[in-house]
Amino acid sequence: MAITSANQLELLQTAEAVAREKMIDPGLVVEAMEESLARAAKSRYGSEMDIRVSIDRKTGRATFTRVRTVVEEEELENYQSELTVEQAKQYMADPAVGDTYVEEIPPVEMGRIAAQSAKQVILQKVREAERDRQYEEFKDRAGTIINGLVKREEYGNVIVDLGAGEAILRRNEKIGREAYRPNDRIRCYIKDVRREQRGPQIFLSRTAPEFMAELFKMEVPEIYDGIIEIKAVARDPGSRAKIAVISYDGSIDPVGACVGMRGSRVQAVVNELQGEKIDIIPWNEDQPTFLVNALQPAEVSKVVLDDEAGKIEVVVPEEQLSLAIGRRGQNVRLASQLTKLDIDIMTEAEESARRQKEFEARTALFMSTLDLDEFFAQLLVSEGFSSLEEVAYVEIDELLVIDGVDEGTASELQARARDYLEAQAKAALDAAREMGVEENLIAFEGLTPQMVEALAKDDVKTLEDFATCADWELAGGWTTVDGQRVKDDGVLEPFGISLEEAQDMVMTARIVLGWVDPEELASAEEDETADEEDEA
Incomplete structure (x- = not known):
């Protein structure tokens, strides 16, 4: 040719x-x-x-x-x-x-x-x-809903014809009981678009929480217009879901708007999700209040929040326990996903028993260390004193409000508490020195004798050893392993040291040793602050 x-x-x-x-x-x-x-x-x-x-x-x-x-x-x-x-x-x-x-x-x-x-x-x-x-066409459509036709099924994965290309709905992204035949119409969420050797790969999902959020955006004009915002979604695909919403217009009820007249709006989403039950919850900035809403329909008696651990304790009446937990733990699991908190549910009786145990432990502490009778020790605990340090260093006026305590009794109580604490500190220092702790660590500002002893038991015996520690090794923390939050115990965690305090102590030790230039550190912090302000 x-x-x-x-x-x-x-x-x-x-x-x-x-x-x-x-x-x-x-x-x-x-x-x-x-x-x-x-x-x-x-x-x-x-x-x-x-x-x-x-x-x-x-x-x-x-x-x-x-x-x-x-x-x-x-x-x-x-x-x-x-x-x-x-x-x-x-x-x-x-x-x-x-x-x-x-x-x-x-x-x-x-x-x-x-x-x-x-x-x-x-x-x-x-x-x-x-x-x-194809890649250029679909890369910007990730995070949106798309309609297509079922082309075929391969090993449980559904191949979907989008007109301008093909996409895949993996087996684990399908709602459990769904089955499709060729040429069935299907609505999916574009979860990811990747450029690969064999061409662009478009991955779809019907189980993603974002799929439900996008469906509500299509059904509820107020969400599309930004008057109502979806703050969080948690799903057990095909079974139950919780969605948290907030309204930026005081005249519009966010829950009512999402439900619609006679439930028309939410029912359209339920039908698309094969009958998945949906709880629509008002979002609240106050986490305990939001959690009480998230655990609906169960009634909550009391909420105790531990911000540092990201954990929350919920007390419910005995008859509400099974409702709060839900079938196979579904209700509390979805509430946990929605609030991003570890939730520990207990009955009023269990909480009362735990408080009684704490009361008895503190009473025994005061009886043994301050040489008090049981009645007087219980009186101290009832007034809110939980440690010897509180008794030893509190303003004397706070002891005088206790019935039967005059200035002489209050001074004697404080003297006994201080004598005991000083004896404990001396014993801790002696033990630390016996284990080979150097004086530069003992003299380091912010470390008590008991802390120094705890560090020595963990083989931290010099200021150099201390300066190489990570903040979480000292204060403890939480890591996620296989989707579960796991507690990392810190050496100084029993003494109430926070992550921020641990960071400051370690950095101070490095400055004292000359490892870090304080001027360079201050300059770096100023630059970081300026960058954050620019981003804001």
Whole structure:
């Protein structure tokens, strides 16, 4: 097949036809043709030659050229595509290294094998252009809902035809009891779009919490307009879900708007999710109040929040316990996902028993350390004293409010508490020194003798050892393992040291040792603050 004037325009017509069919730029098809013709020419003239083909976008005329680059004589390697300065003087005036000499060569006659090879190159280029187009089309649609037709099912995964491409709904992204047949219409959430070797991969989901949020956005105009915002969603796909909403217009009830007239809006979402029961909950900035709402329909008696541990205790009446927990723990699990808190549910009787145990433990502490009778120790606990430090260092007026306590009794109580604490501190220091703790750690500001002893037991015996500790090693923390929050115990956690305090102590130790320049640290903190302000 020769590129003659008879079929020059046919090249352009073919390129335009392919481009229309695949919905890609005709220029990409012409470039693919140029590359395929260049390959055919190389097979005819020699693979070491640098042969290029240019197709005129108006006339369709294909021009074949041979390109040679001027190089230094000692760098000459390929005699077919390179030439020295001396050789170039035959063709060019005043040649320099890096110049190129271009000469036109006769078009090639394409045999059957060359034509087949050219066809493969064009098809490959067209496929690549089609994949790029699909990726560009869908990459910005991640996080939205799309409708498609079920094409086939492979090993539990559903292949969905989106018109401009195919997507996959994996088995674990389907709602449990759903089954599909070819040509069924399906509505899914585009979870991710990835550019891969075999083309763009579009991953769909019907179990993602975002799918429910997008469905509500479609059904509730107030959400679409931004008057109502969905703050959190938790789902047990196909069974039950909780969704937290807030209204920025005082005249609009967020729950009522999402439910709709006679439940029409929420029912449309329920029908799409195969009957999944949905609890719509008003969102609240106050976490305990939000949690009480999230545990509906159960009634809550009391909530105790531990901010540092990210944990919350909920007390419910005995008859409400099963309702609060839900079938197989579903209600409390969804409430935990919604609030992002670990929830510990107990009955009023269990909470009363725990408080009684704490009361007895504190009473026994005061009886044994302060040499008090049971009645007087219970009186101290009842007034809110929970530790010897509180008794020893509290303002004396706070002791005088206790019935039967005068100034002499209060002073005696404080003296006993201080004597005991000093004895404990001396014993702790003696034990620490016996374990080899250095004086620079004992004298470090912020560490009590009991803390130093605890550090020594953990093999932290010098200020250098202390300066290498991580904040969570000292104060403790929480890590997530296989989706479960796991507690990391800190060496100084029993003494109430927070993560921030641990960070400050470790950094101070590093400054004392000269490991950190305080001026550089201050400058870095100022830069970080400025960056945060810029982002804000």
